Amino acid sequence: MKNELDRQLKAQWEAASVEDFGIDIDTEKLWHKITRPGKPQTIRLSWLKYAAALLIGAMVTFGLMQWKAPRSYALRPGMDRLEARQAAFARQETRTPQEEQHGQVSQKQAATPGYISPASRAASIASKTGTITKKESLKEEQIMPESPVPAARESVAQVPTRSQPARKTIHLLDLEKPAAAPKPGKLMMAIEEHLRPKSDDIAFSTKILTRQF
Amino acid sequence: MLHLLVNADQMSLSERDLITYCQKNDAFAQRLLYQLYVNDLLKLCFRYVNNKTDIEDILQHSFEKVFLKIGQFEYKGAGSLKAWIHRIAINECLMHIRKNKTFNISFIDETTWLEDKIDHSDHEPEANNTFELSHVQACIRKLPDGYRAVLNLYVFDEMTHEKVADTLGISINTSKSQLSRARKLLKKLLNSES
Numbered sequence: 001m002k003n004e005l006d007r008q009l010k011a012q013w014e015a016a017s018v019e020d021f022g023i024d025i026d027t028e029k030l031w032h033k034i035t036r037p038g039k040p041q042t043i044r045l046s047w048l049k050y051a052a053a054l055l056i057g058a059m060v061t062f063g064l065m066q067w068k069a070p071r072s073y074a075l076r077p078g079m080d081r082l083e084a085r086q087a088a089f090a091r092q093e094t095r096t097p098q099e100e101q102h103g104q105v106s107q108k109q110a111a112t113p114g115y116i117s118p119a120s121r122a123a124s125i126a127s128k129t130g131t132i133t134k135k136e137s138l139k140e141e142q143i144m145p146e147s148p149v150p151a152a153r154e155s156v157a158q159v160p161t162r163s164q165p166a167r168k169t170i171h172l173l174d175l176e177k178p179a180a181a182p183k184p185g186k187l188m189m190a191i192e193e194h195l196r197p198k199s200d201d202i203a204f205s206t207k208i209l210t211r212q213f
Numbered sequence: 214m215l216h217l218l219v220n221a222d223q224m225s226l227s228e229r230d231l232i233t234y235c236q237k238n239d240a241f242a243q244r245l246l247y248q249l250y251v252n253d254l255l256k257l258c259f260r261y262v263n264n265k266t267d268i269e270d271i272l273q274h275s276f277e278k279v280f281l282k283i284g285q286f287e288y289k290g291a292g293s294l295k296a297w298i299h300r301i302a303i304n305e306c307l308m309h310i311r312k313n314k315t316f317n318i319s320f321i322d323e324t325t326w327l328e329d330k331i332d333h334s335d336h337e338p339e340a341n342n343t344f345e346l347s348h349v350q351a352c353i354r355k356l357p358d359g360y361r362a363v364l365n366l367y368v369f370d371e372m373t374h375e376k377v378a379d380t381l382g383i384s385i386n387t388s389k390s391q392l393s394r395a396r397k398l399l400k401k402l403l404n405s406e407s
Binding site: 013020027 | 252368
């Protein structure tokens, strides 16, 4: 139920024009604002959309990580072994001819009956004099480099190394080569020939087909 | 064709025709609709919002919504278009008030605000006094947003308490009490400043 004041206010308000309120708004400018072509539209993303976008992003990242990880870790130990083997083989191959010659000489020296190795020579001197201490014998050993062959080399020469069979180099690229496609069977070849004949002559293809069976 | 028809006699274009042309996105019909209702909506927005820039924004959004949704509008006789457009503008105003969060604050602080504003003199407000429009307008604009919204919806937009409660998301009793307080405050303001 409206009271007197309400009715009065309502009537007053209805009767008043915009100018009476002193509102200074340019309606023409406002109309151009409303009908302005190419007005940039505001995209309002709610918090839910942001959350969904974040979740999808996290899932994609996790998926990519899972997809990459097993591949690299699975290959790692095998690759290490392969690398070590290749390195050993490369070391063997890079032995100089001089080194090879040294090995042969020492082998020959060891084979001759009059040859006394520097180590045994020092031991015999020590046994003869009986006064030479172990320390002195060590000194003697240090003088030994007079001999044409170094001591370290000698030990190598005395133990004849078994010649290893030449190892075949395996490249990773070879391992990755796909297996050769299996040859199609005779039946398949015949059917293929029948479906796509080499010549347009049907009799030719029929002939082949009959010969197969 | 519409252009010629309207230029010859603007009044010959009925509300129904105007709606039909606007539903076909006719630029001239849209312009005509704007010219017919822009002043009404200006006055309406002025009751709810104080700021000029805010009024412009609300008007722009209201007309954009009108042109966008007019395809869904069903004509139900004379005055239905005006009521529909007014309803859109009112919703825009209330949305603006809610967005600025002044609506709830005004309800919470109403007691304090009331104590500050009310003239504690002994004389009773005189309901039969006639006031100048500018004076009434100034007093309404002084009301807190909550009071002003209820008063606007009930007195000027002629809504029932059920509708006011539904629109503002408050109970019917709250709507009644808010209106009663708003009236009381408005009367006091009018008398104290006259």
